[in-house]
Amino acid sequence: MTEIKKTSTIQFNKQTVFKLCPITYVMEKIGSYWKPIILFHLLSGSRRYGELKKAMPHITEKMLIQHLKQLEADGLVLRKALPIIPPNVTYSLTKSGEGLRTVLYEMANWAIQNDQKEDEPLFKNLKDFPKLK
Amino acid sequence: MTEIKKTSTIQFNKQTVFKLCPITYVMEKIGSYWKPIILFHLLSGSRRYGELKKAMPHITEKMLIQHLKQLEADGLVLRKALPIIPPNVTYSLTKSGEGLRTVLYEMANWAIQNDQKEDEPLFKNLKDFPKLK
DNA sequence: TTGGATACCTACTTTGGGGTGTGTACTTGT
DNA sequence: ACAAGTACACACCCCAAAGTAGGTATCCAA
16 A cells, blocks of 8 residues: 655644544544545445445446545444455445534535536536445 | 546546536536535635645645645636735635635535434534535 | 845655555365 | 466556746835
8 A cells, every 4th residue: 555654744743633623523534535425335335345346337446435435444344254265355334434424415416406406517416326125 | 637538438528427417517627526625615715725725734735736736627616816015915705706605514414414323423513514705 | 225024935854644556364165 | 288267466667746946027115
């Protein structure tokens, strides 16, 4: 995995920054292009690694595991591996990750509202928003 | 301003991707480290360029205008410049940008819930979440 | 005339996020 | 004996995003 440099200017005095803006805290956890999308696909329940890959055809394997590992390290995602061959690994949301459901829901909600204004809307409504179980 | 390459693999067949995952649509609009943070600071009302700079001490000027310009181009932010010297430019949320309030609110909410678990919580509650006017 | 105030612009450089491609471990099926 | 299936690991490379550092325009006040 690619290491993260701790000395960049962005990392400077993070504590104080967080106090001023809780959003900064969120961005440190899920602030990348892929993470929210991965989390979105886990909202409907646990998924195998291969299932996630199929659900996101345009993500590279490297990005997928890399972000899964980080989400796991950040306590948002749980990895369960069965000791069998061929391997069987499933990923699911932790309680903390599950807490992001409303965030993602509101994002989807905004996307739909915002998209209606354009010529050819892509989504219709929120009926298809993933429900757990 | 830095140009955006339209031919990257990520851009490939975006239409179909959006249909599968509305979150992808959102990430294209506000999916960067700084954008949600900038939007957060505009939730309480219009702000001058210099005010935003002060509110985000660790952002570079380049990043600030660059993202402001893109947010403006994406119709999330409105720029109002008075023709005086020294210049007076204020930024505010458009209706579309204002629609992100709930998203940002839920983010802050999650940050607070999530943060309570740690040793030294940074935020207390949502009373300080910016209200318009 | 010099400097401050404001909101930028524009080179140049760096960095790390992301892409490509290959390899691996172990078992089951043919 | 070999390929297929699964979930990765690793090395190499590229480029866009972010950082650094300087400059600009215009007016006014000292």
